[in-house]
Amino acid sequence: MPEYLILLAQTHESFRKAELESVAAYEGVEVDLSHHDEQSPFLYVTLEDDDQARRLVRRSILSRAIYEVWGKADSEAALHEDVRARSSSEFDKYKTASFKFDFISFRGSRVKAEQRDIFESFDYLGFDGPIKMRNPEEIFAIIEDYKPSFHSNVDKPRLRHIFFGRFLAYSQRDVVDKFDLKKRRYIGTTSFDAELALISCNIALTGPGKIVYDPFAGTGSFLVAISHFGAMALGSDIDGRQIRGKKNRNITTNYHQYSLQNYFLDTFISDFTHNPIRASFKLDAIVCDPPYGVREGLKVLGSRDSERYAAGKPTVLENGDLSHLRPDYIPPKKPYHFDALLDDLLEFAARNLVDEGRLCCWMPTANEDYGQREIPAHSDLELISNCVQEFNRWSRRLLTYVRKVRVAGIQDSDRPRGKRVYLEEQFRDKYFRGFSEKPK
Known part of the structure; x- marks a missing residue:
């Protein structure tokens, strides 16, 4: 040959x-x-x-x-x-x-x-x-x-x-330069790097005739990358302010900038823990960067609630005072451990992906505890790659799973579910204490 x-x-x-x-x-x-x-x-x-x-x-x-x-x-x-x-x-x-x-x-x-x-x-x-x-x-x-x-x-x-x-x-x-965030009309503090978004969508096998979903869409970085490869992009986020954008700048603005309007399906506001997508609606791929509280810093709650919410203490939200929030923001109902979020994401992917569909999700890891930390697993998903982007004292990993072919006669509800043991200290806490210091 x-x-x-x-x-x-x-x-x-x-x-x-x-x-x-x-x-x-x-x-x-x-x-x-x-x-x-x-x-x-x-x-x-x-x-x-x-x-x-x-x-x-x-x-x-x-x-x-x-x-x-x-x-x-x-x-x-x-x-x-x-x-x-x-x-x-x-x-x-x-x-x-x-x-x-x-x-x-x-x-x-x-x-x-x-x-x-x-x-x-x-x-x-x-x-x-x-x-x-x-x-x-x-x-x-x-x-x-x-x-x-x-x-x-x-x-x-x-x-x-x-x-x-x-x-x-x-x-x-050459498209890396075309989609460079510095040239994009609408971005935010959580906008994902354009090159890595394109790579993620390539690994997810996005392409014409497919529906690809980002459940943490934010300002739509992955949505644009999904559509670049010809797939129909669907996104959601708990914070509708990012999806709606500003007066003349939003996700749709970016789609017009790149002439990709024909590949934009829709976005909607949703708490991922109560995702409205029904089980019968199958997706060809899921590509996302789940929130781990570093770039967004939980400031969506408002300055007076951020610290109390991060510490798991009562906030004014629980007393019914929503006056400081925009009407399209859905506050979380309770503190959500990042590892639990990953497990729920895998469960959702196992339920809603087509056979051999792919889930590509990013996971941060502190270098000090990666050997101890368990890569999330699911009996219906096969981990096929674990790529790492290294920083100084931490890394983030692109985990790629493939949905195993379903066995006739076995329902998702019949499959036993296991529980992982989560690290007591979350990645967000390690990040803000500087990794090397001991937790208080």
Whole structure:
């Protein structure tokens, strides 16, 4: 089978394999990614043909491009030998096509004169077509990988690997800039990073003909990402102020900004613990970032109630005074442990996802207790990936579950439910005390 090189983005490395596996599943492409190296931007794969190669990266956010391998080696001389041995039968196919050469280096560089000398060393290809720097019919790339240098001011980078191949396709990496929150018309303090929202939706297999739900929609970051991939987006939130937005800026404004109105189903106000979606209404995927009380800080209650509510003490809400709240805000009925919220989310997903539908949810973890903390589980859901974004003393993880195929004759109500033992101190409390300090 032909060999291809995927050029990967050097960001969110622990997400790259999960995203490519998800894209492969969505596109029906069989590929072995077990040798993926998080330290390297290069991933060699074998595929049936160029069409599969293009399909593998065309939805990807964490890939940059894919190339047909014409040769690879650990030196320039060995590269030319491999190109002749491996790809000489391909030369005549592109003899008259317009073309250009690209030069890409990782952990090293070449001056223009050196690059030109390397380009000219491929004169045996026999290409007679015109060289066009803009819109050529074919692009050929020389990609170099250098050994890391620990004394960059003294040691000259040493070549570890050099590749030559034909460009096939770019990924969707450019949409990260398009959806950048800095350019978005309506955002809030809880708006989720655009790149990670797109990655989450890719892993959730969102696409045309699907209904995808975010139960903690906020200002609609995931909704926009869901719709970008062609799925119908449905969202809800306990705080209707975020959904409604301001006078001239709201979720609908963002949909108009990106011309995605046709992929917006609706939003509604709902406390997730009393979700009105009936069990018979099946969803193709759920993508969300459940609230864990860091960015929002429970300020939706109003300053006079925030501290008392966070401490589990009575507030004026319990005495019926709602004058300081907007009419479309539904206050929680009782303090809600974040781990209990995750368990309820998994229960909802098991009930409302179609068979083999996916739940992608984010979970924060303090680095000090991740080994002790239990990843939420459900007998009807299979955890297929656990990607981590690391910060200083804490991380957040994108957990991806697949709804197992239902067994005929067994109802959800017949399945026994287990209870996890929750950590006494919640993540929010650890975050605000600085993790390293001892709890009071």
